[in-house]
Amino acid sequence: MEKTSSLVHFCFISCLVFFIFAASWSNSSSPDNSLQTTWRTFKNRIFSNSVLETRVQESIDHAAETPQHPLDPLTAPEINSVRTILSSYEPFASTFPIIHSLTLDEPDKLEVLRWRKGDRFPPRKASVLAMLNGESHVLTVDLDSSRVSSHAINPGSGYPMLSVEDILAASKVPFSNAEFNKSIAARGISLSELICLTPSAGWFGPNEEGKRIIKVLCFYSEGTPNFYMRPIEGLVMTVDLDTLEVLKFSDTGRGIPIPKSTNTDYRYNAHEKEPEMEPINPISMEQPKGPSFRVEDGHMVKWANWVFHLKADKRAGLVISRAMVRDSENGELRNVMYKGFSSELFVPYMDLEESWYFKSFMDAGEFGLGMSALPLVPLNDCPRYSYYMDGVFAASNGKPYVQPNMICLFERYAGDISWRHSESQLLDFQIRETRPKVTLVARMIATVGNYDYIFDWEFQTDGLIRIKVGLSGMLMVKGSPYHSLYQVPNQDVMSGPLISENVIGVVHDHFITFHLDMDIDGLNNSFVDVKLVKEHSLPGESPRKSYLKAKRKIAKTEKDAQIKLKLYDPSEFHMINPSRRSRLGNPTGYKIVPGGTAASLLDHYDPPQLRSSFSNNQIWVTLYNKSEQWAGGLLAYQSRGDDTLAVWSERDRPIENEDIVLWYTLGFHHIPCQEDFPVMPVVTSGFELKPVNFFGSNPILRAAPAFEKDLPVCRPGASA
Numbered sequence: 001m002e003k004t005s006s007l008v009h010f011c012f013i014s015c016l017v018f019f020i021f022a023a024s025w026s027n028s029s030s031p032d033n034s035l036q037t038t039w040r041t042f043k044n045r046i047f048s049n050s051v052l053e054t055r056v057q058e059s060i061d062h063a064a065e066t067p068q069h070p071l072d073p074l075t076a077p078e079i080n081s082v083r084t085i086l087s088s089y090e091p092f093a094s095t096f097p098i099i100h101s102l103t104l105d106e107p108d109k110l111e112v113l114r115w116r117k118g119d120r121f122p123p124r125k126a127s128v129l130a131m132l133n134g135e136s137h138v139l140t141v142d143l144d145s146s147r148v149s150s151h152a153i154n155p156g157s158g159y160p161m162l163s164v165e166d167i168l169a170a171s172k173v174p175f176s177n178a179e180f181n182k183s184i185a186a187r188g189i190s191l192s193e194l195i196c197l198t199p200s201a202g203w204f205g206p207n208e209e210g211k212r213i214i215k216v217l218c219f220y221s222e223g224t225p226n227f228y229m230r231p232i233e234g235l236v237m238t239v240d241l242d243t244l245e246v247l248k249f250s251d252t253g254r255g256i257p258i259p260k261s262t263n264t265d266y267r268y269n270a271h272e273k274e275p276e277m278e279p280i281n282p283i284s285m286e287q288p289k290g291p292s293f294r295v296e297d298g299h300m301v302k303w304a305n306w307v308f309h310l311k312a313d314k315r316a317g318l319v320i321s322r323a324m325v326r327d328s329e330n331g332e333l334r335n336v337m338y339k340g341f342s343s344e345l346f347v348p349y350m351d352l353e354e355s356w357y358f359k360s361f362m363d364a365g366e367f368g369l370g371m372s373a374l375p376l377v378p379l380n381d382c383p384r385y386s387y388y389m390d391g392v393f394a395a396s397n398g399k400p401y402v403q404p405n406m407i408c409l410f411e412r413y414a415g416d417i418s419w420r421h422s423e424s425q426l427l428d429f430q431i432r433e434t435r436p437k438v439t440l441v442a443r444m445i446a447t448v449g450n451y452d453y454i455f456d457w458e459f460q461t462d463g464l465i466r467i468k469v470g471l472s473g474m475l476m477v478k479g480s481p482y483h484s485l486y487q488v489p490n491q492d493v494m495s496g497p498l499i500s501e502n503v504i505g506v507v508h509d510h511f512i513t514f515h516l517d518m519d520i521d522g523l524n525n526s527f528v529d530v531k532l533v534k535e536h537s538l539p540g541e542s543p544r545k546s547y548l549k550a551k552r553k554i555a556k557t558e559k560d561a562q563i564k565l566k567l568y569d570p571s572e573f574h575m576i577n578p579s580r581r582s583r584l585g586n587p588t589g590y591k592i593v594p595g596g597t598a599a600s601l602l603d604h605y606d607p608p609q610l611r612s613s614f615s616n617n618q619i620w621v622t623l624y625n626k627s628e629q630w631a632g633g634l635l636a637y638q639s640r641g642d643d644t645l646a647v648w649s650e651r652d653r654p655i656e657n658e659d660i661v662l663w664y665t666l667g668f669h670h671i672p673c674q675e676d677f678p679v680m681p682v683v684t685s686g687f688e689l690k691p692v693n694f695f696g697s698n699p700i701l702r703a704a705p706a707f708e709k710d711l712p713v714c715r716p717g718a719s720a
Contacts, residue, residue, distance in 0.1 A: 060298065062392055062402055068297035070112050070122050071321050073311045074104050076392055076400035082126045082141050083398035089148050097130035097137060100160035101314060101368075102394035105140055108626070109338065109523075109659075112322070125149070129160035129635070134212070134242050136160060136635055158639030159212055161315065161368050162200070163396045170198045170214045170239045179249045183235060186254060193222040194232075197449065200366040201238065202358045203638045204607045212241040212638065215358060223261030226474065226678050228450045229503060230259050233479030236355040250354045256479045259502040266679040284384055285413055288712045291385045292411060293440055299389075301409065303440045304461045305699070307333060310442055312391030312406055315630070316341040317369035318444035318455055325463050328699040335519045336590065337465070337689070342369060342455060343515040343645075343663070344631040345448075346612040348602065349476065350507040351495035356478065359508075360608030361448075365636025369446040369453070373406040381445060382408035406444060413438045418462065418700055436706050439466075450474040453512075454682065462700050467666075468686035469512050474679055475672050478504040496672055505672025511600060511615040513631040513645070516662040516689070517624065521577040521588050523659045527555040527621045528589075529563070530572040556656050558649045561621035565594060573619060574692055578657055586693035593688040594618065598667030611639055613646035615665050620649050624659040631663065 065075040074082070082102060086092055106112070107122035115122065128139040136159050140150040174180040174196055184191055196218040201208070216237040219227040234253020237246055265271075293303035301310050305326040313319045323337040348360040363369065370391055376382050387410070391403035413436065420434035442457045454470035482488050483501045499505040518525060532548045550572075555561040563573065576589035597618060602609040604616060614620070614631035622628060622645070630636065633643035641647075645663060664687055675681065691699075 057387060060390075062390070062400075065298070065392075067121070067124065069117075069299060069309060070107050070115050071104070071309050071311070072297075072299055073313070073392060074102070074124075074126060074394075078124065078126070078143060079392070079394045079398070079400040081143055081146070082128065082394075085141050085143075085146050085148065086128070086130075086139075086398060091151070092132070095132060096398065097132035098163050098165060098396050099128065099130050099394050099398045100163050100396070101127070101129040102398065103127050103314060106626070109624070113523075131160060131163075138634070156633060156635040156639065156643050157209075158203075158365075158633060158635035158643075159637040160635060161366055161371070161637060162198075162214075165396050166212075166214070166241050167198050169244055170216055170241060171196045173239050173244055173246060174216055174218060174237055177237070177246055177249070179251070180235075180237065183251050183254070184232075187232070187258070189220055189232075189258065190222070193220055195219050195221050195227045199359060199449070200361055200637060202360050202608060203611060203640055204358065208638065213247060214239050214241050217355070220258050224264045226261075226264040226266055228474040229264040229477060229500070229678055230261060231477060231479050232258060234353075234355050252354055253479060256481050257502055259477075259479060259500065263500075264678040285411075286712050287385050287411070291387070292438075293387070293409065295387055295389075295409065301440075301442070303411075303459065305463075306440065306459050306461075308459075310389065310407065310409070312370055312373075312389060312393075312403065312444070313341065314370040314391070314393045315364050315368050316343065317364075317373055317446050318342075318407055318442060318457065320442065320457055323465070327695065328702070329696055334521055334694075336463075338517040338519045340457070340465075340467075340514065340516050342469075342512055343629065344513045344612070344614060344636070345369065345453070346509075346511040346513075346600075346608075346615055346632070347451075348509055348600075348608045348612075349495075350509075351478065353495075356495070356506065359476065360612070362612060362632045362636050363446070363448045363453075365630060365632045365639075367448055369444075369448070369455075370403065370406065372446040372448045373403060373444055374447050375405040376408050376443070376445060382443060383410050383412075386410040408443050410441055410443075411438055412441050412458070418460075418703065419698065434705065435700065435703050447473065450476050454684075456686075461703065462698070463691040463694060465689040466686060467514065467688070468684055469666060470682040470684040471510060471668065471670075472680050472682045475499070475505045475676050476508070478506050480504045497674075499672050499674050499677045503677065505676060507669075507671050509598065509600060510668040510670065511598075511612070511665050512667075513614045513663060513665045515629055515631070516592075516664060518575045518590060518662050518689075519659070520575055520590055520694070521580040524577070524579065524657050525575050525660055526578050526587075526656050526658075527561045527660065527662070528574040528576055529553045529555065529561075530574055530591075532570045532572075554656055555621060557652045557654055558620075558622055559652045561619065561655060562617045562649060563619035564599065565597065565618045572692075575660075575662055576692075582693050582696060584693075588694045589692045590689050590694060591692045592619065592662065592664055593690050594664075595666075595687050596685045597665075597687075598669045600667065607641075610641035611636075611644070613641055613644050614663070615667070616646055618665050618667070620645055620663040621655055622648050622661050622663065623653040623655055624661050628661075 062076050105125035105127040111122040124143040126141040130137045136154050138152045138155055139148055142149045196216055198214050201213045201215050218232045220230040221227040233256040236250050238248035295301055299309050299311050301308050308323040309321040311319050319341040321339045324333045325336055326333050345363040386408040388405040389407040391406045395401050416437040418435040418437040423431040440459045444455045446453045450473050452473035456468040458466040480502050496504050496506040531551050533551050535549050536546050537544055572591050574589045574591045576587040578587050580588045600615040628648050631645040633639045
């Protein structure tokens with residue numbers, strides 16, 4: 001087994017390792033050349049090594065890129081322009097602020113909807129979140145006029161997401177602390193084998209206000225790259241991010257051994273023995289004519305009957321905009337969704353001890369899902385013929401850097417069926433009609449510390465959009481004095497199961513809230529609760545005693561659309577356009593179809609739940625407001641819960657036949673088990689957005705079946 005190299009007095013958070021690359025790039029004396037080098041390194045990719053066809057994805061020079069659509073992300077030249085404007089802005093003349101977020105301030109929706117290719121662009125603006133002298137600055141920069149058009153200081157209770165400087169500086173603090181060094185020496189371990197992480201501190205009352213704080217935890221990496229399985233239990237420091245002062249030192253776990261490194265290495269080349277199973281032969285989907293989709297102007301995706309805008313985002317990770325589907329009868333391109341993305345990800349752990357109570361993360365608002373996205377692995381994260389898309393973001397000094405290969409786009413066929421029907425020989429005729437299902441997937445994976453989150457947006461030709469989230473990576477584990485349950489005197493006091501020797505997998509939740517700005521056939525929509533109600537038959541009316549009826553109720557205000565899912569009180573939830581009707585008189589619409597999910601069981605006034613009150617319900621509907629995009633608030637770090645989806649919804653604005661936004665929270669309860677050690681197999685759940693009376697009939701009725709003549713013949717043993 002390989003031994004990991006020593007890390008002398010250097011600590012880092014693994015989910016943000018790429019920031020080291022970003023920082024080194026942004027300090028380059030020639031940013032444009034660095035952009036081009038980065039692009040060539042990652043972007044000259046081969047679509048396929050197939051013997052049938054090899055295609056190379058066209059290179060893009062990010063340093064010379066220009067926007068082609070009003071929703072295109074800021075380009076590298078635009079990011080440099082924003083930096084120049086801020087450098088000459090009087091409040092920052094003497095000291096340039098630390099940039100925490102620099103993204104496109106999207107134009108007003110009506111301007112985007114009116115825009116057609118070839119038209120003049122709406123004004124290009126940048127939205128900036130920065131820190132200077134301990135204060136949060138929220139700015140809008142007008143690129144056309146080269147000026148700052150708005151500037152607010154400390155507009156909310158929280159702070160912007162962490163920067164790489166915050167993380168690296170805080171992670172080094174322990175090594176200059178006498179108490180910490182004494183504690184490590186007492187444990188008999190080497191400082192050079194320590195890796196320290198900086199989880200967010202949450203917010204737990206007035207004593208933590210007025211300063212940005214962070215927690216620092218350390219792990220022992222000797223003998224394994226999987227340091228997460230070797231926590232130094234009970235050792236935690238609270239650090240002031242701005243002064244780097246140690247505010248609190250806690251060391252409650254000296255009697256708890258550090259778990260051994262045995263069987264923790266998850267790398268393929270570290271294992272000599274194959275698993276005890278029959279080997280699986282290589283498998284690949286071949287496309288002899290290449291992919292059926294195309295990406296135009298860098299971000300516009302066209303496939304089958306779908307057209308949508310796809311881009312990377314530093315906070316949300318992946319954003320789908322202007323999703324439109326073509327009507328199979330008349331060819332009309334019809335609006336479905338203006339914008340969809342993962343707005344926040346809440347992960348509370350269920351342990352009350354000093355070194356655990358604060359672990360209640362808001363991964364999008366505190367760390368950034370896009371910031372945490374590492375390059376995707378071809379053939380494993382994404383199949384052959386995938387198209388890869390980069391993110392171009394701003395580093396802390398305001399200079400652009402490339403986040404390479406963070407999104408992939410590919411067609412999926414896994415033997416699934418779109419529709420079918422057969423008639424048997426009992427009738428005078430035989431019918432066997434079936435159609436294969438091919439879908440288009442946009443994928444992004446965020447590695448937020450120990451966890452990997454796989455986000456898939458899957459489009460079907462029948463108009464359905466399926467959103468899935470897969471969870472993998474490492475558990476956040478707790479050191480234990482016990483090797484086995486036979487040694488535990490009272491299992492009820494444990495915060496989770498024992499998953500390996502001296503290792504507890506702490507029970508925790510994951511809640512991912514999605515912002516879904518549905519514009520079904522236009523701006524003004526309504527939300528309908530179609531409730532299934534049990535009715536009883538009248539005496540003598542029927543041999544049946546009971547039956548179900550669908551009863552529709554249109555939500556008038558936001559509070560009417562605060563929905564908790566109930567298995568024994570079922571409903572369908574429709575977004576409809578009351579102004580557009582089918583030939584039969586039904587309003588056109590889409591419905592949200594929940595999959596397996598979970599609800600938060602925490603007290604509503606528990607500080608983590610108060611900050612993440614967007615998980616109080618599974619469904620919300622709010623009146624469209626451009627400023628209300630982040631379910632946990634614009635400034636989520638150490639926020640108090642005063643700028644959340646739940647707060648907006650309590651305004652109880654009218655939502656009938658208005659421009660409205662649908663929000664859905666997907667949940668997971670995770671009780672760890674031995675199979676989660678040392679790395680977790682992927683667990684997946686999701687939901688669907690499905691047409692309901694949107695089309696006149698089955699939109700893929702006339703789709704062609706697969707024929708043998710259309711498919712390649714691959715001979716066993718042929719070289720690839």
